[in-house]
Amino acid sequence: MKILWFTNTPCGATEKLKTNLHAGGWLKSLEDKLVEQKDIELNICFYWNKELAPFQFNKATYYPILRTSSETKIGRYTNRVFKTMYNDKKETLKLLKVVEIVNPDLIHIHGTEDNFGLIQSYTKIPVVISIQGILSSCSEKFFSGIPFASAYYYEKLTSKLFFRSVLFMHNDIDKRAKRERLILSKANNIIGRTEWDKRITRLLAPRSEYYIGNEILRSSFYEKQWNKEKLGNPVQIVTIMNESLYKGFETIVKTILILSENKSIDFNWTVVGINNSSNLVTVVKRMLGVNINSLPIKLIGNKSETEIVDILLNSDFYCQVSHIENSPNSLCEAMLLGMPIIASYAGGTCSMLENNKEGILVQNGDSYSLAGAILESINNYDKAKLNGSYARDRAIKRHNKDIIVDSLVSTYNHIINRQFIEG
Numbered sequence: 001m002k003i004l005w006f007t008n009t010p011c012g013a014t015e016k017l018k019t020n021l022h023a024g025g026w027l028k029s030l031e032d033k034l035v036e037q038k039d040i041e042l043n044i045c046f047y048w049n050k051e052l053a054p055f056q057f058n059k060a061t062y063y064p065i066l067r068t069s070s071e072t073k074i075g076r077y078t079n080r081v082f083k084t085m086y087n088d089k090k091e092t093l094k095l096l097k098v099v100e101i102v103n104p105d106l107i108h109i110h111g112t113e114d115n116f117g118l119i120q121s122y123t124k125i126p127v128v129i130s131i132q133g134i135l136s137s138c139s140e141k142f143f144s145g146i147p148f149a150s151a152y153y154y155e156k157l158t159s160k161l162f163f164r165s166v167l168f169m170h171n172d173i174d175k176r177a178k179r180e181r182l183i184l185s186k187a188n189n190i191i192g193r194t195e196w197d198k199r200i201t202r203l204l205a206p207r208s209e210y211y212i213g214n215e216i217l218r219s220s221f222y223e224k225q226w227n228k229e230k231l232g233n234p235v236q237i238v239t240i241m242n243e244s245l246y247k248g249f250e251t252i253v254k255t256i257l258i259l260s261e262n263k264s265i266d267f268n269w270t271v272v273g274i275n276n277s278s279n280l281v282t283v284v285k286r287m288l289g290v291n292i293n294s295l296p297i298k299l300i301g302n303k304s305e306t307e308i309v310d311i312l313l314n315s316d317f318y319c320q321v322s323h324i325e326n327s328p329n330s331l332c333e334a335m336l337l338g339m340p341i342i343a344s345y346a347g348g349t350c351s352m353l354e355n356n357k358e359g360i361l362v363q364n365g366d367s368y369s370l371a372g373a374i375l376e377s378i379n380n381y382d383k384a385k386l387n388g389s390y391a392r393d394r395a396i397k398r399h400n401k402d403i404i405v406d407s408l409v410s411t412y413n414h415i416i417n418r419q420f421i422e423g
Helices: 009-015 025-034 071-080 088-102 116-121 135-140 148-154 157-161 164-185 195-204 249-260 281-288 305-313 330-336 367-379 382-400 401-422
Strands: 002-007 041-048 055-057 062-067 106-110 128-131 189-192 209-212 235-240 268-270 297-301 318-321 343-344 360-363
Touching: 002 025, 002 088, 009 041, 009 055, 009 062, 025 041, 025 401, 041 088, 062 088, 071 367, 106 116, 106 401, 116 164, 116 297, 128 249, 128 401, 135 164, 135 195, 148 164, 148 281, 148 297, 157 164, 164 195, 189 401, 195 209, 209 401, 235 305, 249 268, 249 281, 249 297, 268 305, 305 330, 318 330, 318 367, 330 343, 330 382, 343 367, 343 382, 360 367, 367 382
Parallel strands: 002 041, 002 106, 041 062, 106 128, 128 189, 189 209, 235 268, 235 318, 268 297, 318 343, 343 360
Antiparallel strands: 055 062
8 A cells, every 4th residue: 555645844854864753743653664564665745945856865855845935035034924835836836746756545644734735636546634733623713822913013023023923824834724723624534633633623524434543642652651759849730831822931921920929839930932032921021020040941942752761750740721622642742651741721631531530621821720630739739640641541541652653554454445445
C-alpha cells in the first residue's frame, strides 16, 4: 500500500535537515511505527524554506516543497505586510505534482491549518484528513482571556512594526479558517479522536465518514512513570504552552495572584514554551499591572523531549489552562506519566480525561476555580495521586502504539476498498 502524507513538519527528516530535533513531535512517532509495516510504502510531503530535491531517509521518501511565499526576501516581506501568505493556486499545483510522481493508493493530510486539503478537488485518489485543531473555533476563542483592545494596546511596538501584532495574527487565523471550512466541506473522510472534533466536523464536513485515530506520543513518555511520594515544598506546578493568546497565560498569572494571598501555600509554577521576552508575557504583565519577576513563576522557554520529561517527573501537578484545545499532546503526555492533573474544560479535553476520576476539569479562564482546584489537590494529595494513576491507565490504552497503527492501516484499507467499490 503506497501512502502519501502531507504534513506541517518534516516528521522524521528533522535529523537529516539538521533542524529542531523535536520538531517532528507525535507525527514522527507515528511514522516510525508505520514504516515498520511490511505492506506500507510511506511518502511524506511538507513545505520547506529552501529548494530541496526529494530524498529517502529512515525507510520513508520525503518531498520538500519550497513555498511560493519563501522564494524571495521581498516576497516574504510583502506576505507579512499584506497577508498574501497563501498563494494557494500555485502551491496546489506543486502539491499535485507530488501526487502525480508518487501516485499513491491513498493520501493522508495531517491537519486543516494549511492548504494541503485543496487537492481534494483535483484528484480521484482517496483522501483522508486528520483533525489536529479547528481554526474556526480557535478564531472565536482568540481573545477569550485577553480582550483585543488590551492585547493591541499593551503588546510590544516591535510586534506592530514587524507585522506580528495580535491584529495581524487574528486576521491570519481568520483567513485560514475560511479556507479550512472550504476544505472540510469537500472532505469525504475524517480522522478525529474527541467528541468535540466529531461534533464540529459533522457540521463542517457533512458528507464525510468519521474514523477514530489516536496519537502515538513521544517515546520518552512511554519509558518513564511519575512516582512522587510526598508533596513538594514548595509545591511544584508545571504548564506547557505556546505564545498564542488563547493558551491561557493570563489565567496562570491571575491564579498565582489568588494563591499568593493564601500564606499557607508555598509554590512555584514553571511554564515551558514561553520566556520573559515573549510578546504574550509583555501583554499580560502590562494588562494586569504586575511584575512577573516578583511572582513564583519561571518561564523557561522551549525544552527538549528529555528535559520536559525530567521537569514533569519532578513536579507535583500538571495544569493545562487553554481556552480552546482538541486533544493537547502535553496533557496526554502528563497523563501517560501518571501525574496529578488539573485541566481547563475546553474543546476536547473532556474526551481526554474523566473529571474527578483521572484529574480535575475546571471552566477555562476561571482563575478562582483553578486556584480552588489546586488548593483541593494539595489538601487531598493522595486522591490527586490516585487520579494520576487512573489517568495513566487510560493513556496507556489510548496511546498503545500497536493498536494505533493497526487501526490506522485498517482505516486506510477501508477507505481504499470503499473507493474501489464506489468507483
